[in-house]
Amino acid sequence: MTGLRVAVVCGTVLVAAGCPSRSATALSHRDLHRHAIVVDTHSDCTQRITYDGVDFAKPQADMQLDLPKMRAGGLDAQFFSIFVGPWRTKPEGYYVEALRQFDAVHAMIRANSGTIAWARTAADVRANAKRGRISALFGVEGAHALLPGDEAEMLEQGARYLTLTWSVASPIGGSSGDDSDGRGLTDVGRRIIDEMERLGMMVDVSHVSDPLFWDAIRYARKPVIASHSSARELANVPRNMTDAMLKAVARNGGAVCVNFGSSFLDRDFAAGEQAAWARARTLGLPPQELWRTVRDEVSRLPPVPLSRLVELGRRRPEKPADPHPPEPRARRGRTTKDRQEQARRPHP
Numbered sequence: 001m002t003g004l005r006v007a008v009v010c011g012t013v014l015v016a017a018g019c020p021s022r023s024a025t026a027l028s029h030r031d032l033h034r035h036a037i038v039v040d041t042h043s044d045c046t047q048r049i050t051y052d053g054v055d056f057a058k059p060q061a062d063m064q065l066d067l068p069k070m071r072a073g074g075l076d077a078q079f080f081s082i083f084v085g086p087w088r089t090k091p092e093g094y095y096v097e098a099l100r101q102f103d104a105v106h107a108m109i110r111a112n113s114g115t116i117a118w119a120r121t122a123a124d125v126r127a128n129a130k131r132g133r134i135s136a137l138f139g140v141e142g143a144h145a146l147l148p149g150d151e152a153e154m155l156e157q158g159a160r161y162l163t164l165t166w167s168v169a170s171p172i173g174g175s176s177g178d179d180s181d182g183r184g185l186t187d188v189g190r191r192i193i194d195e196m197e198r199l200g201m202m203v204d205v206s207h208v209s210d211p212l213f214w215d216a217i218r219y220a221r222k223p224v225i226a227s228h229s230s231a232r233e234l235a236n237v238p239r240n241m242t243d244a245m246l247k248a249v250a251r252n253g254g255a256v257c258v259n260f261g262s263s264f265l266d267r268d269f270a271a272g273e274q275a276a277w278a279r280a281r282t283l284g285l286p287p288q289e290l291w292r293t294v295r296d297e298v299s300r301l302p303p304v305p306l307s308r309l310v311e312l313g314r315r316r317p318e319k320p321a322d323p324h325p326p327e328p329r330a331r332r333g334r335t336t337k338d339r340q341e342q343a344r345r346p347h348p
């Protein structure tokens with residue numbers, strides 16, 4: 001997510017919401033957008049609300065998302081990302097910090113109840129949209145913030161997905177963002193996925209290592225999401241997904257929610273951004289200043305048009321090698337009883 005904080009993160013899903021009798025093809029893209037329930041599955045505004053005391057009800061010049069922009073853009077539901085930066089907090093404080101972020105967003109929701117309302121289910125989102133409220137949902141980014149056994153409390157707070165890793169490995173498995181990128185799903189990870197599925201929390205495969213992706217999607221019984229990843233066919237970077245991965249998510253019945261961040265659409269931009277981070281890290285700056293320094297440098301990179309997303313179908317750039325070719329849908333052969341038994345076992 002380091003790079004994602006510079007360029008906006010958007011995993012956007014459109015959900016049909018009772019369009020009028022005209023057929024979808026007769027609708028303009030603007031009509032379709034307005035009639036659909038538009039869901040963004042990942043926003044990093046949580047940390048600005050929590051740590052900078054940003055008033056989300058007012059237009060914020062240096063943010064790409066706030067309540068007025070959501071209204072203007074026809075955004076109906078937003079997943080707020082609960083993310084504890086390992087550079088900001090010591091491991092023993094991760095969980096408490098995550099709860100602090102939930103509290104800050106819940107307070108923002110309460111303070112703006114005429115505009116935004118907490119949603120825990122798809123039915124809540126539809127009901128909120130009907131009464132003209134934006135829905136706020138939560139996803140936890142990175143299981144490093146989670147202690148085994150904490151899933152139920154996270155769910156209670158509102159978490160509806162857990163990104164199995166952030167850019168660092170978690171007890172669940174390896175990340176695409178560090179030296180653990182060859183590591184797959186651990187025994188602890190299997191138990192956490194069991195518990196998440198029992199509770200009704202989605203498995204999010206954005207940020208995971210390739211082996212963890214394949215292990216998780218073979219293990220999961222329920223649909224998974226990638227809350228903010230794009231395609232390696234478009235930009236061959238580890239945070240994006242190969243065609244085989246995209247097809248595997250489709251077979252699983254899940255969803256890949258497109259990331260509009262420039263470094264997800266263009267490999268050169270991603271390389272420029274990485275170089276900016278590497279340079280800035282040598283300066284020994286405090287976190288906020290480090291982030292601003294990178295943001296300023298990245299803002300001078302050649303812009304990447306969003307139209308790159310639709311150009312993908314027209315051009316066939318580099319073909320990334322996929323070390324994990326697709327397999328027939330593989331499911332665990334366990335019985336319901338096995339699963340119940342495993343779910344009862346305490347996490348190690």
Ligand SMILES: [Zn+2]
Nearest residue numbers: 001004141228
């Ligand atoms: Zn992220």
